[in-house]
Amino acid sequence: MTIAIKMNQLTKCYNGFVALNDLTLEIKQGEIFGFLGHNGAGKTTTINILTTLLAPTSGTASVCGCDVVAQSMKARSHIGYVPENVRLYDSMTALENLLFFAKLSGVGEPRESIDETLAILDCPQLLTMRIGEMSKGQRQRIGLAQAILHRPEVLFLDEPTSGLDPLGIKTLRDLIVKLNRELGMTVFMNTHLISEISKTCTSIAVLSQGRLAYHDTIEGVLARFKDDQTLEDLYLSLNATQAA
């Protein structure tokens, strides 16, 4: 299977502090990849490097075969990105925001793409609503919409369910699976919620203090551990080992 995301000895230091340490990882096309780790483990730093927003201190990374530093423009055309706590222009409607981002992504028929995208995300009713008037869950959907308007091959989600209620979390989880199955998008998802991983992902990795602590397919994980609780135990024990 084709490799969608490749990281080779990826390292990022901030003023001597090593946020990401020698990370080597490959994610296959069509996967929903869950990147687990506690706060400050280096998950967002990894996503920032992969979305070309941050340059690594050393090592290399590529998305769809494009180096994120040397071919950053090319890499960007393959990716969609939803940051944590997605925020758009409050004074604009969803349509105005989406038109702007669709045009910026070079989408040929922006209006058609917006209608299609909102139909996929089951929220065409939000089109004329101002972002400032939306609930957190509605914003999250429009945030997801702006990221997939150009039908990227890889979708990066940073803590996508952060701040959502249980219903919002389930809805978003279903949408992520839908995007993966119907549009064939590879999904790279940062999270620290164990429940999200087991219900959504096809493979996971655990990051602890900037280092890769564990990487396996979800089948491999489930074969080794019986339920979410044991997966949580694994997560906690890995982090405890790294901390020690």
Added chain:
Amino acid sequence: MTSRSLSIFETARLSAFAAIKIGLRDHTVVLLAALFFAMVLVSAYLGWSATGTVNSIYAKAVPVLQAQGKPVPANPVGDTPPLSLFRNMVTYVALLGALAALVLGHQTVAADRKAGVVPLLFSRPVNRTGIALGKTSAIILAVVAVLAAAGFINALTMLVLPGLSLGGAVWLGLIKFYSVSALYMLAFGLLGAICAAAFKTESMALLIPVTVWLTLTFIVPQITANIGPMAALNPQSANLVAPTGAFFTLTSSILGPISIAESYRYLASSVLEITSGAGTTTTTEGALMTLAIANLALAWAFVFTMKRLDACRSNYRD
């Protein structure tokens, strides 16, 4: 679905339209523009009122003089340069115009940072230079639109006032005045945008350019030419000759080239025929050069700052 990378110019066009749309919905920007317009109307009214009073007195004096058999002098309104009626505009542009441009420039970048969309913008296949050029274009368009409307009000005022001798030179002078004003306001717009991109907190991003504006408007003229803060607002002060002496010679030679407020006052006063500028060491070419270089340097600095803007920490901390 087809998608492609955008050229710098396409990016700039999209960025400019978005900045204008957001700016028009920003109450602070609209309020400052409205305040500037109100001052333009006040300036027009003051010019109309003063001219009307002179015309009225002249109209009453003519029959009296004729009845007494005395010679009737020409209407003094005809001797007054028509553009000098708008002398207050120099002060309004230097104060409100510059401040409005500064806030407008600030908003073009701050709106993105406050909305948290910088990572979304910079993770797309667009060039940051294009985004910076778009925002610069938005500032230019906004400044030109505000000044064009102000110029239109001034032109109407001149047309309705009786007794003014209006020729091609007057209309050309009006265009020159607003062109120079646009250059001056644009410099502050760019300064606002640079600071909005460069600083980590919004309070600093606003405080620093306002301090620079105050310094250039009130403090530098005092250091270079001994012009007090209140006199610095008076367009007549463009005619003042800087005191001689080692201190002023040194300060004017060092700070003169960056003193865009003095350059603007000199140019605006000359164009409006408020002062001749005779006796001062400033020249039209020198003052124009100062404004042009300041704008070019600030535009370059803005592109540079936007390229350096850290998308991962783009939200203001306050």
